[in-house]
Structure formats: structure tokens, C-alpha cells
Amino acid sequence: MTKFNICVIPGDGIGPEVTKSACEVLEAVGKKSGHEFVFQDVIAGGCAIDQCDDPLPSETLEAAKNSDAVLLGAVGGPKWDNLPGKKRPEAALLGLRKGLGLFANLRLAVLFPELRSASPLREDIVKDGVDIMIVRELTGGIYFGERGTAPSDGVLEDGTPKGMEAYDVERYSEAEIERILKVGFTIAMQRKKRLIVVDKANILETSRLWRKVTEKIAPSFPEVAYEFMYVDNASMQLLRQAAQMDVIVTSNMFGDILSDEAGMITGSIGMLPSASLGEPGKPGMYEPVHGSAPDIAGKGIANPLATILSAAMLLRSSLGLSDEAAKVEQAVRAVLAGGYRTVDISLSKDDTILGTKEMTDKVIEAYLDL
Numbered sequence: 511m512t513k514f515n516i517c518v519i520p521g522d523g524i525g526p527e528v529t530k531s532a533c534e535v536l537e538a539v540g541k542k543s544g545h546e547f548v549f550q551d552v553i554a555g556g557c558a559i560d561q562c563d564d565p566l567p568s569e570t571l572e573a574a575k576n577s578d579a580v581l582l583g584a585v586g587g588p589k590w591d592n593l594p595g596k597k598r599p600e601a602a603l604l605g606l607r608k609g610l611g612l613f614a615n616l617r618l619a620v621l622f623p624e625l626r627s628a629s630p631l632r633e634d635i636v637k638d639g640v641d642i643m644i645v646r647e648l649t650g651g652i653y654f655g656e657r658g659t660a661p662s663d664g665v666l667e668d669g670t671p672k673g674m675e676a677y678d679v680e681r682y683s684e685a686e687i688e689r690i691l692k693v694g695f696t697i698a699m700q701r702k703k704r705l706i707v708v709d710k711a712n713i714l715e716t717s718r719l720w721r722k723v724t725e726k727i728a729p730s731f732p733e734v735a736y737e738f739m740y741v742d743n744a745s746m747q748l749l750r751q752a753a754q755m756d757v758i759v760t761s762n763m764f765g766d767i768l769s770d771e772a773g774m775i776t777g778s779i780g781m782l783p784s785a786s787l788g789e790p791g792k793p794g795m796y797e798p799v800h801g802s803a804p805d806i807a808g809k810g811i812a813n814p815l816a817t818i819l820s821a822a823m824l825l826r827s828s829l830g831l832s833d834e835a836a837k838v839e840q841a842v843r844a845v846l847a848g849g850y851r852t853v854d855i856s857l858s859k860d861d862t863i864l865g866t867k868e869m870t871d872k873v874i875e876a877y878l879d880l
């Protein structure tokens with residue numbers, strides 16, 4: 511039996527409801543597998559601003575750093591929308607990413623066959639479901655590069671004065687590219703051994719460096735068949751042949767955009783899990799892709815499946831419990847196959863609509879039956 515320390519950050523809105531569900535599922539996993547999960551609840555986001563005027567109290571960051579993994583609900587809400595940047599709930603997310611050194615963001619876009627008609631894509635394109643893992647570099651590139659605005663004294667070809675100019679610099683080092691590519695190759699090894707490196711190497715110097723580094727490290731993963739794809743083509747192929755794509759690794763900005771596109775293909779934000787990882791052996795952070803959904807908070811109707819699936823990623827990637835992770839995912843599929851839905855993913859009048867608690871109980875029941 512191994513004891514694991516999980517730092518739980520419920521956050522705001524539906525965050526506490528969905529993290530409670532995921533913890534209950536983890537407790538069931540602990541009972542069945544003989545492992546012990548010790549949960550430490552800490553605050554971040556709007557509730558932390560209310561309690562101590564700081565979206566990320568230092569005790570929270572310390573608890574996260576000292577854990578084996580972090581499970582986060584969501585932060586934010588209209589109550590805190592008008593605060594200045596560093597005082598806003600979202601500052602907690604940036605602080606956690608920075609403090610934990612989380613440079614890889616993994617977003618899993620799975621279209622379960624039972625929810626196929628939720629996809630905006632044609633039935634013939636997604637009839638076999640979709641299962642794409644997007645690995646996005648999270649701490650470099652244009653979002654963190656030098657930026658500025660300044661008046662320009664230049665003119666356009668027709669003589670029009672340029673007015674203000676703004677710039678954002680895309681910069682990547684070999685070391686930053688290598689560590690994210692290694693995450694991509696490693697995940698490809700755990701899945702179908704296929705990897706698409708998305709870039710814009712016909713234009714961008716940074717992309718050409720991504721390609722060079724890929725060629726350098728690919729021999730360490732001889733079983734992985736990799737290909738390069740331009741980002742404009744990748745955004746088209748996601749619509750044309752989503753079912754054929756498996757693992758994509760790419761830069762911060764391209765990953766930001768493509769992961770939302772892939773998420774949209776599944777048609778349901780309440781189903782999308784994510785993970786942010788740093789160096790091996792350091793705690794990763796796991797959270798649903800959705801936000802705090804203030805419109806439904808406290809109503810007991812939030813879909814807990816994205817957070818439960820994030821807990822499955824936590825089991826696999828941070829605790830090395832791949833079999834248990836697969837069983838949790840299988841339990842979610844079994845519940846969907848049984849026609850059980852939360853209201854956000856209900857597509858037919860024949861569905862049995864469940865609230866957050868009932869859906870959680872169904873998943874636990876299905877897990878224990880496996």
C-alpha cells in the first residue's frame with residue numbers, strides 16, 4: 511500500500527462541488543486498490559481573496575509544492591471581475607503554474623461514442639469517436655516574450671501614418687523545446703505511438719528550431735512514428751480527420767487555439783479534463799477545462815465528469831496508477847452507456863438525468879463493479 515498526499519483546491523462556483531465528486535471517486539479507488547489518499551483542502555481564487563485578500567496565499571502554494579499531486583476545481587466569478595490584474599482570481603492559476611514549474615499542459619479531447627451527436631462534426635467523421643491528446647508548451651513562447659507599444663513615425667506605402675505600433679516576441683530555447691517534446695514523445699509511447707509536431711516552420715524561425723530539436727530527440731523514441739504539420743493544416747485536419755489524430759505536441763499559442771478547437775469537437779465542456787506537468791517527480795496539477803460556472807453553482811447539477819476524468823489523469827501521470835486510471839475512465843463510459851446524463855450532456859428525452867451527487871455515485875458504483 512502506498513500513501514499519496516493530494517492537495518485539493520476547490521476554488522469558486524461549482525469548483526467545490528466537482529472536486530468533492532472527484533475526491534469521492536479517488537476514495538473508492540483507494541479502498542479498492544489498497545492505496546491511501548490523504549486530501550489536504552486549501553484555498554485559492556475568489557474565496558481566498560475574500561478570506562485573506564490574496565488569490566494565492568503562500569500556505570496554498572506550499573501545500574501544493576509538498577503534495578504528490580494537485581486537484582483543482584475552478585476559480586473566478588462575477589464578484590471578483592472588477593479587481594485589478596494581480597488581485598484577480600486567475601492570478602492564482604498563474605502563480606500555481608509558475609510556483610510548481612508546470613511547463614506542459616495536457617488536454618484530452620475525447621468524444622465518447624454515446625455523446626457523438628453532441629459533436630458539431632458530421633456523424634460519418636466522428637462515428638468511431640475521437641480521442642486526441644494535445645500537449646501544449648505552457649511557460650514560453652509569445653505569451654511570455656518581450657512586448658510593447660510605441661508610436662511609429664513610419665508610413666504605409668500610400669503615405670498613411672502608421673500611428674501606434676505593438677509587438678509580441680515569440681522566443682523558444684532548445685532546452686524548453688526539448689523538455690516539452692519529451693513529454694509529447696513519452697505520451698505517444700503510452701498511447702498509439704504516433705505523434706504530430708505542429709508548427710509554422712515555413713515562416714517562423716522558432717518553428718524551425720522545434721523541427722531541429724525534434725529530429726535530435728526522436729531517435730531516443732524509435733517506436734514513435736512522428737510527423738510535422740503546419741498549424742493551419744492542423745486546424746483543418748482536426749475537422750476533417752479528428753478520429754485519425756492521436757497525440758499533438760505544439761507551442762503555447764498554437765496549443766491554446768488547437769486545444770479549444772479539439773474540445774469543441776467533443777461538444778461538451780463538462781467532459782474535458784486537463785493536466786499541467788512539470789519536471790518528472792514534481793507534483794502535477796489536474797483540473798477540468800471548464801470554469802467555475804457561476805450560473806449553476808450551488809444547484810447540484812454541475813457535471814462532475816471532467817473533474818473525475820482529471821482525477822484519472824492524476825492517477826496515471828502523477829501516481830503511476832495506470833490500471834486504476836483506466837478503470838475510472840471505463841466506469842465513466844459505462845455510466846454514459848447506461849443512458850445516465852447530467853443536464854448539460856443530455857441529448858435525448860430517453861436519458862436519465864442525474865445531479866452532481868447521483869452521477870458521482872453512479873461512477874463509483876460502476877468502478878466498484880469492474
Ligand code: NAD
Nearest residue numbers: 584585586587588780800801802803804805806812813854
Ligand atoms: P465556464 O466554463 O465556467 O461556463 C461556461 C458555460 O458552461 C456555462 O453555461 C456553464 O454553466 C457551463 N458549464 C461549465 N462547466 C460545467 C459543468 N461542469 N457542468 C455543467 N455545465 C457547465 O466559463 P465562463 O462562464 O466563461 O467563466 C465563468 C468563470 O470561470 C469566470 O470567472 C472565468 O474567469 C472562470 N474560469 C476559470 C477557469 C479555471 O479556473 N481554470 C477556466 C475558465 C474560466
